[in-house]
Amino acid sequence: MKEFKVIEVKRSILEDNDADAEKLRQELKEEGTFLLNLMSSPGAGKTTMLKRTISMLADEMKIGVMEADIDSDVDAQAITEAGARSIQLHTGGMCHLDASMTRQGLLEFGAGDFDLVVLENVGNLVCPAEFDTGACRNVMILSVPEGDDKPLKYPLMFSVCDLVLINKIDVLPYFDFDMDKCRQYIYRRNPKAKIIPISAKDGEGFMEWTQWLREEVAAWTNS
Amino acid sequence: MHELGVVFHVIKIVEEVAAENQLTEVESVTLELGEVSGVIESYLQNCWKWAVRKRSEILKDASLKIEMIPAVTYCEDCRKIYGTMEHGKICPHCGSDNTYLQRGNEFQIKEISAC
Numbered sequence: 001m002k003e004f005k006v007i008e009v010k011r012s013i014l015e016d017n018d019a020d021a022e023k024l025r026q027e028l029k030e031e032g033t034f035l036l037n038l039m040s041s042p043g044a045g046k047t048t049m050l051k052r053t054i055s056m057l058a059d060e061m062k063i064g065v066m067e068a069d070i071d072s073d074v075d076a077q078a079i080t081e082a083g084a085r086s087i088q089l090h091t092g093g094m095c096h097l098d099a100s101m102t103r104q105g106l107l108e109f110g111a112g113d114f115d116l117v118v119l120e121n122v123g124n125l126v127c128p129a130e131f132d133t134g135a136c137r138n139v140m141i142l143s144v145p146e147g148d149d150k151p152l153k154y155p156l157m158f159s160v161c162d163l164v165l166i167n168k169i170d171v172l173p174y175f176d177f178d179m180d181k182c183r184q185y186i187y188r189r190n191p192k193a194k195i196i197p198i199s200a201k202d203g204e205g206f207m208e209w210t211q212w213l214r215e216e217v218a219a220w221t222n223s
Numbered sequence: 224m225h226e227l228g229v230v231f232h233v234i235k236i237v238e239e240v241a242a243e244n245q246l247t248e249v250e251s252v253t254l255e256l257g258e259v260s261g262v263i264e265s266y267l268q269n270c271w272k273w274a275v276r277k278r279s280e281i282l283k284d285a286s287l288k289i290e291m292i293p294a295v296t297y298c299e300d301c302r303k304i305y306g307t308m309e310h311g312k313i314c315p316h317c318g319s320d321n322t323y324l325q326r327g328n329e330f331q332i333k334e335i336s337a338c
Contacts, residue, residue, distance in 0.1 A: 002338050004250045009240055009332040013232050013254070016239075095225050098232075126261070127225040188320075 017131055021099035024106075024134030031112045034217040035102075035119060037135030039157065042123035044143040045167045047075055048200035050118065051082045056210050058083030061115035061217060066105050068097050068122055085109075096127035099134040116217050125154040136220050137162045144168040144175050148182035151189055158189040163196065165209060170199040226266040229330075230274045234282060237335055241281050246337040249285040253334050257327040258294040258308055281337075294327020 012018075028035050040046055054063050063084040067076070068091055079086040089105040091097060097105075102119060111117050119135060121128040140161045142150050145168060151158040158164065164186055166179070179197065186193050194212065198205030237252055256262055268287060275282040294307035298314035299321045305314060307327055313320050 002248065002250075004336045004338045006334050006336050007240065007244060007246075008334045009236070010334075011236055011240075012331045013229055013236070014330060016235055017232060094228060096228060098228060127228070130225060130261070131228065 014131070017098050017100075020103070021132035021134035024099050024103050025136060027103075028106075028111075028134070028136065029220070032221040033106075033111050033114055034116050034137075034220040035106070035111075035133075035135045036116065036213070037119050037121055037128075037133050037138045038141070039121045039125070039128045039138065039161075040123060040141035040143075041125055041146060044123075044141040044146065045200045046120055046123075046141060047078060049141060049165065049167060049198070050084075050120075051078055052200055052203060052206060053210060053213070054079065054082040054084045056206060057116070057214070060214070062113060064109060064111065064114040064117045066102075066109060066117060066119045068101075068105070068120055085114075091122060094122070095124055096122055096131050097133050098131045102133045102135070115221060116213070125150070125157045129154070129157040129160050137216055139163045139165065141165045141167050142182075144171055144177045147175075148178045149185065151182065151185035155189045158186050158193065161190065161193055163194045163212065165205075166195065166197045167200055169197045169204060170201055226262060226270045227274065229262060229267065230270045231278070233271075233332060234274060234279050236332055237282060237285075238279060240335065241337060244337075247281055249282050249335055249337040251286045251288055251336045252282075252332065253288040253290060253336075255290050255292055255329050255331050255333045257292045257329040259324065259327045260330050262330070264289050264291075285335075290333065292327060292329050295325045296322050296327075297325045298322045 065079050065084055065086040066089055067086055068089040076086045087109045119133060138161045140157060142164055183195055186195060196205050196209050198209055237249060241249060271287045275285055295304050296307040297304050298319055300319040301317040303316045307324060312322060314322050
């Protein structure tokens with residue numbers, strides 16, 4: 001008869017991931033690479049947004065895109081044409097990325113060669129918010145057709161983001177999307193969030209967004 | 224939603240604890256989960272059964288026990304508490320939304336039974 005004994009553990013399930021993510025951030029800092037975790041629902045406009053962003057910044061910095069969505073959202077060809085390299089990560093059907101999967105992707109990609117790596121997380125507003133990927137900043141895209149009440153429905157996602165891009169503002173006249181209300185809902189969850197309305201289609205708001213990104217990358221890689 | 228990812232993390236932590244304590248067989252693992260932690264117990268159990276057999280020698284026969292912790296929200300305006308599951312973000316006593324989750328978001332490994 002085996003003698004089982006009870007051993008108290010009392011450890012958070014995400015503790016090892018949180019520690020791993022912190023370590024990854026340190027490694028990125030040493031390499032001088034800025035990792036941006038980009039999250040959104042499917043169809044919010046990640047590809048269009050990234051294409052325009054890359055074409056505006058490609059002369060200033062080396063940019064890479066790590067594509068993690070299960071059904072690839074970002075067209076690798078389009079990214080290459082815009083002036084960046086891309087790699088497809090294999091998530092094994094997982095609904096999110098964690099720090100160890102991100103590290104593995106960065107290794108395969110040779111992330112040290114880049115100034116900016118964009119991690120395109122799985123298109124989902126629930127699971128990616130729970131797991132720290134080790135990224136330097138978290139950004140999400142909310143698009144106008146999704147509705148101004150998204151921050152109320154997915155509070156955690158909005159509370160972990162440093163920046164919320166509100167995309168597709170070119171179609172605002174056709175939707176009952178109240179920008180002020182949306183800002184209020186976001187601030188209620190995350191008073192520190194920065195909000196920039198953009199149109200990836202015609203470029204509105206991109207000066208402000210790329211300036212934010214430029215400053216964040218510079219602050220990370222120079223300090 | 225992400226039960227499989229959670230299971231992998233649990234296995235990793237328990238294996239570390241087992242190595243530290245020179246344990247060779249784990250009989251059961253007890254988790255404390257908050258009601259609003261977003262994890263569904265039946266999915267977690269299914270993922271667990273599959274993952275321990277596939278991924279771990281010392282955990283392959285281990286059962287998973289789950290202790291649910293009720294979610295409680297505190298209202299900053301009227302300073303009362305209420306059940307989060309029934310009333311959500313809006314305080315049923317005074318109607319305020321100036322509230323925060325006091326407990327119910329737990330996500331931890333409480334203990335293991337092993338030899």
